[in-house]
Amino acid sequence: MISIKKLNKYYGESKVLNDISIDIKAGEIFAIVGHSGAGKSTLLRCLNGLEEYSTGSLEVDSKEIKELSKEQLRSFRKNIGMIFQHFSLIQRKSVYENIALPMQLWGYEKSAIERKVRELLSLVGLEDKEKAYPNQLSGGQKQRVAIARALTLEPKILLSDEATSALDPNTTISILNLLKKINEKLNITIVLVTHEMEVVKQIAKRALLLEHGNVIGIDDTEELFLKPDEKMKEFLGEVEVVPKEGVNIKLYFPKDNVYQAFITTMARELDMDFNIVWGKLEEINTHIVGNMVINIDKKDKEKVTEYIKQHDIVWEVL
Numbered sequence: 001m002i003s004i005k006k007l008n009k010y011y012g013e014s015k016v017l018n019d020i021s022i023d024i025k026a027g028e029i030f031a032i033v034g035h036s037g038a039g040k041s042t043l044l045r046c047l048n049g050l051e052e053y054s055t056g057s058l059e060v061d062s063k064e065i066k067e068l069s070k071e072q073l074r075s076f077r078k079n080i081g082m083i084f085q086h087f088s089l090i091q092r093k094s095v096y097e098n099i100a101l102p103m104q105l106w107g108y109e110k111s112a113i114e115r116k117v118r119e120l121l122s123l124v125g126l127e128d129k130e131k132a133y134p135n136q137l138s139g140g141q142k143q144r145v146a147i148a149r150a151l152t153l154e155p156k157i158l159l160s161d162e163a164t165s166a167l168d169p170n171t172t173i174s175i176l177n178l179l180k181k182i183n184e185k186l187n188i189t190i191v192l193v194t195h196e197m198e199v200v201k202q203i204a205k206r207a208l209l210l211e212h213g214n215v216i217g218i219d220d221t222e223e224l225f226l227k228p229d230e231k232m233k234e235f236l237g238e239v240e241v242v243p244k245e246g247v248n249i250k251l252y253f254p255k256d257n258v259y260q261a262f263i264t265t266m267a268r269e270l271d272m273d274f275n276i277v278w279g280k281l282e283e284i285n286t287h288i289v290g291n292m293v294i295n296i297d298k299k300d301k302e303k304v305t306e307y308i309k310q311h312d313i314v315w316e317v318l
């Protein structure tokens, strides 16, 4: 659905996107992740034609964005909804009027607008707020209005630029659940930009890591967090503190394996004690995944690694 190849973007002399290549599939929830200034928003703005790219190709539905005329770009944007960190609602308009606005601008009939706005108010759970004004709403409610407004023209793609960054953790979860529902129910492709790893874990199927305009990783979210490579660890700021004595083995539990009492069974079967250095379980994309570091005596290394190899466990010696 979205195909980006060798995309480069300069602001004057400064290169802010360097040789970006990604394919985003229809119906996917895809995250663009990075620290401040990485180029996330610039990439998102290239996606909806708000920003021009310098070289390379960016196709949406097999159409090269930079080859679209002004008129074509206008109808292209109809297919792309966008939500922002600070909601961008019009303060002097009611919830109903805010949601109705894009359809009014495109000249839809009043009855069609009314039908659509009511359907969307129900989808985002704000049926009782249609007469309220933005300053009478909480942050989460404002974002729900913005989401409804972004969906009025029935876009195929929803772009989200830090849409939960101004919200508290519980409200963030409820907005992410709403985005998941929209993705499943309306089959809308969602591309979201965020600097929050929790957001990526909760919602994204795949993620792209950006740093200073460079891609430093792109993979399934579970893979990225379950078995981070050195760059990902650096990106996450994770430092692994392990004992200097003995051998430290890190075990990665895939989603189907996590509840199995692997460690205790191994201890029993090998008749051996282990030190558990640390371990963590995480929910990624509704799956529970985890990893654990054990510390063993040097003399037991072969026995333990042989045992692990016989099971469906990913592991490494640290």
Ligand SMILES: Nc1ncnc2c1ncn2[C@@H]1O[C@H](COP(=O)(O)OP(=O)(O)OP(=O)(O)O)[C@@H](O)[C@H]1O
Pocket: 011, 016, 034, 035, 036, 037, 038, 039, 040, 041, 042, 043, 195
């Ligand atoms: N209009 C502009 N003119 C010149 N430089 C710009 C412009 N917009 C962004 N930049 C620069 O491009 C780089 C990437 O900015 P961008 O806003 O895409 O990053 P980001 O990852 O979205 O960061 P943040 O999360 O802080 O918004 C930054 O160095 C920024 O200063």
